[in-house]
Amino acid sequence: MEHIDFSLVDWSRAQFALTAMYHWLFVPLTLGLSFIVAFMETKYVRTGNPEWKRITKFWMTLFGINFAIGVATGIILEFEFGTNWSNYSWFVGDIFGAPLAIEGIMAFFMESTFIAIMFFGWNKVGKKFHLASTWLVAIGSNLSALWILVANAWMQNPVGMKFNPDTARNEMVNFWEVLFSPVAIDKFTHTILSGYVLASIFVIGISAWFLLKNREHVFAKKSIRLATIFGLISAVLIAITGDNSAKMVAKHQPMKFAAIENLYHGEANAPLTAIGMLQQSNEPAKHDFVFKIQIPGMLSFLAFNNTDAFVPGIYDLLNGNPEHNILSYKERCEKGKIAITSLGEYKTAKKSGNDSLAKAALIRFEENYPHFGYGYYADRDLTELVPNVPVNFYSFRIMVGLGFYFILFFAIILFFALKDKLQNKRFLLYTALWTIPLAYIAAELGWVVAEVGRQPWLIQDILPTIASVSQVTPASVQITFWLFFVIFTGLLIAEIKIMLTQIRKGPENAAEVTQNSQIN
């Protein structure tokens, strides 16, 4: 593999990471705020209180500013599978393409059709039609998340497919298995809930700012109360789905799990490292703890619901562990190589009409297919198959720590909001404001764990990045990387400036809304 241009792979990965991380700066707010706005408008339609209309319209404006840039960054991701990962597009396009197409047909049109009514229809359609449109925007946004997350989950845990040696690709054999795979369900719920938590924190933080400025008390308190309830429920549920997600990782991506835990030598009754600090070790690809606080047996329990369960470490996976029936990566690479060469032999034999040879090659191929992707590493340094440990270790802990902090945060805010004492608690209001960036950090780190942790696999165990990349010049990808970087950063600054200006402006004049609602 020495002639594969690694800077091409690296730049292609960097470009995808850049677009994905920018995209994820905007999507969670869209996912959550769409529902929050829908709840608010429901309140307005039910009570007829024009104050709720003011509230709805204010948050809707912020939703629109954020939505536009989310759309802009999203289109790139879809097409980058083709432009930068062309082998991947063929190798698994038969499965991966379908969710993208369904997403377009089912979700995007719903979103874009009803968003026009949501923004421009206040004086054109009836109250109930408008409310229905707002709900459909929320449902559409979340449905689109469903399909792309199903696709992502499938990459982490490929199911419902079979490799077809004649077409040299994986083909879907069970749509429902792809859609309802437990990994997909967890990925979807965990991810959209993170959007709900982030949006709730956003609404609470901005409303807190109004209270700090002694402006718009009624607006701020109503917004806080609604967002806190939504946020608290979501934050509790996210902890549950997070636990499930970790169990799924332990089961299907043991290397990612070990990297997250900085666990090199597996053990039964494995401890969970609550807090720790790492430093590079003298041993290859290893990091030692400078200090750590551990809970005995907890990791085994969290991963397998059993404190006696064996949790494999990085070295168990790399070097193998016969006692626990774990093949070494070297063995897997050999098997992968057999799978790859057998596929070639099958095709050659078939072409020359030698059926018995083709049959034998096919049997060898199928036996070794679960290790297919490792074959590309047969002559490489196997530590390349270990993801970046410190990035995973720290990202995971910060994300989980923030997750628990958010539960506490929502609970405290709710307590004071219900007692109507929030406006006097300046420290709490400042905390609420400064929790907004923390929500973004937690959301981004979630994806860092999910994606950095599975390296080098595009499709777990089946297709690594080095065998997926498009053959363009590294210079081309570098140029597009920097182009995107400049464009996204410019647009992000514009978005933040516009958003802050709209927030400072505050909700529209109460008299205007009352007048408008009378027209309605």
Add this chain to the structure above:
Amino acid sequence: MFETFSYLFLQQYWWIIVSLLGAILVFLMFVQGGQTLIYTLGKTEDERTVLVNLLGRKWEFTFTTLVTFGGAFFASFPLFYSTSFGGAYWVWMLILIAFVVQAVAYEYRSKPNNFLGQRTFEIMLFVNGLLGTVLIGTAVATFFTGSAFSVDKMNLTLLTGDKMPIISEWKGLAYGLEAALNPLNLSLGLTVFFLSRVLAILYFMNRVRNIEIIERAKKQLIYNAIPFVVFFLTFAIWLMLSSGFAVNPETKEIFVEPFKYFHNLIQMPVVAVLFVIGVLMVLIGIIRPITCFEKCNTKGIWLSGIGTVLTVFSLFLFAGFNNTAYYPSTFDLQSSLTIENSSSSQYTLTAMSYVSLLVPFVIAYIWFAWRAMDSKKIDIEEMKSESHIY
């Protein structure tokens, strides 16, 4: 239901869906055309705001159709996705960048403190209108003129050697941009560009209540219709006279056949009729508002719009049906993509066919929403009373 259909039927069914999406996309690119006319038709700030807002209420349909077109193409013909997108890298990247800047330009254009300034966002809209139409038109033209690439799925199995492990290899010198040097590709690109402007003018005529804009629009209609017709005829006449990329239905071998696309026209009379009706509808939609002065000038968008859909749809069918390679390789003929050798599996096409049953429902609610929103024409006064404007 779909389980009972043959694999070939499903491949053709999905080619029809992709073609239909492509055709609707070209019609909806009137939004892009309109973006290049904002300063030509709007002489005051208020007039430009009316025009931008008229387009702004439709841009998402175009954008969504593009995304769905991409997704549907990926899902049904993944080899095209991996070959063309990974190969003609720069064409697709430029198209993408043009659409990225569009998505924010509407929302941010008139917002206070928008960092880059209103003019920059208007330039972004112009760039999207120009690049988006010309490059998509150019890219579609390569369905007939071909590109230089090779495809060998077995490269996946080579663990040594230079080619490993790339399936689709692009041989064009400029990663797709070389297509723009071919005058025929460019003529289709410019056809799409001027068509989108013509459609935009017809759309404005249908939706604006402002005499000055309408007067300017009428003049611009002629200026844009003439190059549109010239470029379209250049491409269409060349298409009928040129050799094409045919597939032997028995051996699946690809060969060059003289007058292939003319043969497709003759051998698929229904498609030919659609094509002729489409072209006539486009032309009548343009000519009527030019030649009459009273109320008849507002419906042209529907006539030309539906005409555009029919014409582009039939062009896609000429490219892919009747044993034709829809994405020909000039480097290695046998690497050319056909709807049979590039499609998804029968299972996937079947599963997606069920999802496609939702399409009429989607079209129905879009129609319903569109009508609810477009019941009145737009003028400067409405812009002043609207709470959410672009």
